Amino acid sequence: MMDTPEKxxxxxxxSKFEDSPVFNYINxxxxxxxxKSVHVTQTFNPLSFASLPSIFTSPxxxxxxxxxxxxxxxxxxxxELSSADGTKVSxxxxxxxxxxxxxxxxxxxxxxxxxxxxxxxxxxxxxPQTSKYVCGSSKCDPAPCVIExxxxxxxxxTSLAIVPFVQEASQKGLCDGVEVAATFQIEQxxxxxxxxxxxxxxxxxxxxxxxxxxxxxxxxxxIQKSLEPGTRFFSTLISQFPEDDINEYKDQNEGTGELNxxxxxxxxxxxxxxxxxxxxxxxxxxxxxxxxxxxxxxxxNLHRGFRRRCLDFEMLAARRKSxxxxxxxxxxxxxxxxxxxxxxxxxxxxxxxxGLHLNALATASxxxxxxxxxxxxxxxxxxxxxxxxxxxxxxxxxxxxxxSFLASASTETETNDVENGVQLSEDASxxxxxxxxxxxxxxxxxxxxxxLEQAGESEACKRCNCxxxxxxxxxxxxxxxxxxxIEPCSCQDCFNKPIHEDTVLATRKQIESRNPLAFxxxxxxxxxxxxxxxxxxxxxxxxxxHKRGCNCxxxNCLKxxxxxxxxxxxxxxxxxxxxxxxxxxxxxGSAIVEAEEEEEEETxxxxxxxxxxxxxxxxxxxxxLPFSSIGSSSAMYTGNKYxxxxxxxxxxxxxxxxxxxxxxxxxxxxxxNSSPGTGIKTLSPNTKRISPPECELGSTSGGARSGRKxxxxxxxxxxxxxxxx
DNA sequence: GAGTTTGAAACT
DNA sequence: CAGTTTCAAACTC
Numbered sequence: 001m002m003d004t005p006e007k008x009x010x011x012x013x014x015s016k017f018e019d020s021p022v023f024n025y026i027n028x029x030x031x032x033x034x035x036k037s038v039h040v041t042q043t044f045n046p047l048s049f050a051s052l053p054s055i056f057t058s059p060x061x062x063x064x065x066x067x068x069x070x071x072x073x074x075x076x077x078x079x080e081l082s083s084a085d086g087t088k089v090s091x092x093x094x095x096x097x098x099x100x101x102x103x104x105x106x107x108x109x110x111x112x113x114x115x116x117x118x119x120x121x122x123x124x125x126x127x128p129q130t131s132k133y134v135c136g137s138s139k140c141d142p143a144p145c146v147i148e149x150x151x152x153x154x155x156x157x158t159s160l161a162i163v164p165f166v167q168e169a170s171q172k173g174l175c176d177g178v179e180v181a182a183t184f185q186i187e188q189x190x191x192x193x194x195x196x197x198x199x200x201x202x203x204x205x206x207x208x209x210x211x212x213x214x215x216x217x218x219x220x221x222x223i224q225k226s227l228e229p230g231t232r233f234f235s236t237l238i239s240q241f242p243e244d245d246i247n248e249y250k251d252q253n254e255g256t257g258e259l260n261x262x263x264x265x266x267x268x269x270x271x272x273x274x275x276x277x278x279x280x281x282x283x284x285x286x287x288x289x290x291x292x293x294x295x296x297x298x299x300x301n302l303h304r305g306f307r308r309r310c311l312d313f314e315m316l317a318a319r320r321k322s323x324x325x326x327x328x329x330x331x332x333x334x335x336x337x338x339x340x341x342x343x344x345x346x347x348x349x350x351x352x353x354x355g356l357h358l359n360a361l362a363t364a365s366x367x368x369x370x371x372x373x374x375x376x377x378x379x380x381x382x383x384x385x386x387x388x389x390x391x392x393x394x395x396x397x398x399x400x401x402x403x404s405f406l407a408s409a410s411t412e413t414e415t416n417d418v419e420n421g422v423q424l425s426e427d428a429s430x431x432x433x434x435x436x437x438x439x440x441x442x443x444x445x446x447x448x449x450x451x452l453e454q455a456g457e458s459e460a461c462k463r464c465n466c467x468x469x470x471x472x473x474x475x476x477x478x479x480x481x482x483x484x485x486i487e488p489c490s491c492q493d494c495f496n497k498p499i500h501e502d503t504v505l506a507t508r509k510q511i512e513s514r515n516p517l518a519f520x521x522x523x524x525x526x527x528x529x530x531x532x533x534x535x536x537x538x539x540x541x542x543x544x545x546h547k548r549g550c551n552c553x554x555x556n557c558l559k560x561x562x563x564x565x566x567x568x569x570x571x572x573x574x575x576x577x578x579x580x581x582x583x584x585x586x587x588x589g590s591a592i593v594e595a596e597e598e599e600e601e602e603t604x605x606x607x608x609x610x611x612x613x614x615x616x617x618x619x620x621x622x623x624x625l626p627f628s629s630i631g632s633s634s635a636m637y638t639g640n641k642y643x644x645x646x647x648x649x650x651x652x653x654x655x656x657x658x659x660x661x662x663x664x665x666x667x668x669x670x671x672x673n674s675s676p677g678t679g680i681k682t683l684s685p686n687t688k689r690i691s692p693p694e695c696e697l698g699s700t701s702g703g704a705r706s707g708r709k710x711x712x713x714x715x716x717x718x719x720x721x722x723x724x725x
Numbered sequence: 726g727a728g729t730t731t732g733a734a735a736c737t
Numbered sequence: 738c739a740g741t742t743t744c745a746a747a748c749t750c
Contacts (some may be wrong), residue, residue, distance in 0.1 A: 466745065474734055475744045514735095551732065560747055561731045 463488045464496075471496035472507045474518060479504075482519055522547050523567035549574030557582035 462478050464485060469475045471485050471494045478485045478496055484504070485496040495503050511518045523546050546564040549572055555561040557571055557580045564571045570585015571577055580587040 464745080469734095469744065473744080475746085477746080480734095511734095518734095548733095553732075555731065555747095559731080561733090563733075566747095 464491045466491040470494060474511065517547065520547060522563055523569050545569050545572045550577050552577040556580065
């Protein structure tokens with residue numbers, strides 16, 4: 001669909017890769033001696049390593065993947081999908097064969113890597129990558145998630161984020177060869193990969209999602225293997241080596257603990273020890289990351305959350321379907337899936353973003369020790385953190401961290417892949433991500449807890465108080481957010497519960513039929529509009545905008561009555577508000593900005609001079625802000641929490657970096673491609689190469705139009721904030 | 726906690 | 738599409 005400039009780009013790196021021993025080895029794995037077509041090699045190249053630039057960089061791949069995978073996720077029953085180009089995506093069962101097919105068809109790297117000849121290997125590979133999204137599950141080591149988040153946020157974090165793992169692995173006695181390979185890979189790609197790692201993650205996540213619940217066993221297994229941060233990476237690498245080699249390594253290192261540990265995890269995943277281990281790992285890792293240069297910061301990982309947010313409703317339905325057709329009988333999973341089960345109500349209700357976080361807290365307080373959450377590992381689609389899953393032995397701070405992590409992870413893992421595969425909610429995820437990041441920044445565990453609790457109780461959690469709507473209308477915040485009501489809700493006659501799944505789904509459909517965007521994020525993050533800087537979008541002062549705009553008459557857009565304000569975004573031309581004084585951006589300001597956007601310099605001046613709008617615009621113009629954190633109704637809390645519009649508040653380093661890369665590289669296109677909810681994916685490293693460097697946005701004002709058109713076309717589900725186009 | 730205000734959602 | 742009603746959150750006391 002899109003031009004893939006990366007092809008040329010990849011070709012150069014390709015030759016290098018081909019020469020590498022690893023490449024040769026990979027080739028040896030495949031019975032097929034493919035004629036080295038450029039395409040094949042290109043795709044293959046990225047394949048073998050975690051960070052493979054070419055695949056991710058290609059918009060084509062992204063788009064391709066998007067549609068294909070989303071569909072797949074929605075239909076778990078389907079053993080395999082056929083991509084638009086006929087590429088076959090194999091399920092675990094077919095992993096052995098598909099690799100060739102993938103190569104032949106030039107499937108994206110991620111796919112290829114997943115489809116290694118032997119299933120175990122494939123799983124191992126997949127897991128590490130997918131685990132990022134899975135982290136939310138109690139059974140998964142959060143650390144990987146953290147890493148991923150960093151990577152995502154960090155435009156160029158690829159090597160940085162990965163290296164630590166490698167080092168860690170080495171310290172733990174992992175195979176030297178593996179380490180070397182990983183490191184080498186990282187170094188090799190560092191310069192060129194950019195954000196590709198991020199894409200990889202996205203891709204893998206998709207794959208993960210695609211895995212039907214039927215694969216839950218394998219999936220779980222893989223997750224277990226990835227529990228340990230070092231292990232995770234290790235697993236990935238391992239997957240690329242022959243089993244014999246691995247076994248050999250095992251024999252040689254018997255008793256060293258690393259592999260044993262992994263095995264142990266696999267064997268006793270349910271065991272408290274494992275849980276403790278995971279929690280401890282998480283805590284340790286988090287501490288490490290906090291002090292690290294790229295430690296999470298507010299809004300840093302927003303992008304990941306965008307597309308990960310899942311509507312519980314759909315999830316449930318999907319899982320149900322899968323269950324019907326499968327023999328998956330994992331009790332924990334089943335219980336979770338079982339709509340009627342009481343435990344499900346509270347635990348299973350995934351509140352997007354902050355809400356999720358709050359739920360976690362609530363659950364934790366309720367049943368701290370044996371949270372059902374940990375059972376939530378449901379296949380690939382919905383992975384829920386053990387909200388309180390932290391083992392009883394965990395220290396308070398650990399718990400907090402864990403919870404925070406859970407919230408973030410769950411958010412991330414959540415997928416909105418619904419029936420249409422398009423609907424993606426991002427706001428909540430963004431908000432949660434932001435929130436979590438902030439929390440992590442808190443030095444004091446107790447403070448963290450307090451903050452979390454406060455946030456959760458006051459704003460984070462989606463709790464409704466519906467009296468008449470039965471929580472089946474958009475009046476209900478829970479319903480509107482795509483989550484089931486939970487215990488903390490004070491609703492009456494609530495039908496928004498798993499028990500009434502059918503009703504919920506039917507109602508939802510009905511509402512969507514009326515308004516397809518009804519469940520879409522109300523606030524669209526900045527990054528989406530950014531490309532439009534040159535266009536109407538720029539007119540609005542706020543980097544993010546409300547989908548429909550507000551209609552405030554008396555609140556002057558200064559209270560939460562105003563959805564724009566609530567979402568932490570400025571009013572836009574779409575707003576019909578009266579007497580707008582929105583601190584995040586005046587509706588009127590937009591006009592000013594618009595007029596002057598023609599000239600970057602002018603705009604900058606304007607920004608500097610204009611109080612409300614100014615803060616937002618400047619950033620916008622120069623580069624896309626991963627506004628995500630502020631992006632949604634739920635997100636708005638975070639925005640408010642920090643008191644100032646996203647624009648205004650200092651962005652985290654990571655965020656900035658991300659922006660620089662993303663914005664400069666016109667990832668927007670990809671974003672558009674992927675539904676708005678797919679913030680992560682949207683970022684395309686490719687754009688880097690494609691588009692000219694620096695401040696593309698600003699410069700694009702003139703030439704951005706073409707790019708913008710692309711965006712508009714590609715994003716059907718999310719109407720552009722600026723209806724003009 | 727009760728009552729009021731507000732604006733989105735739903736309805737006509 | 739506009740006007741009205743319903744609704745629940747946000748806000749105030």
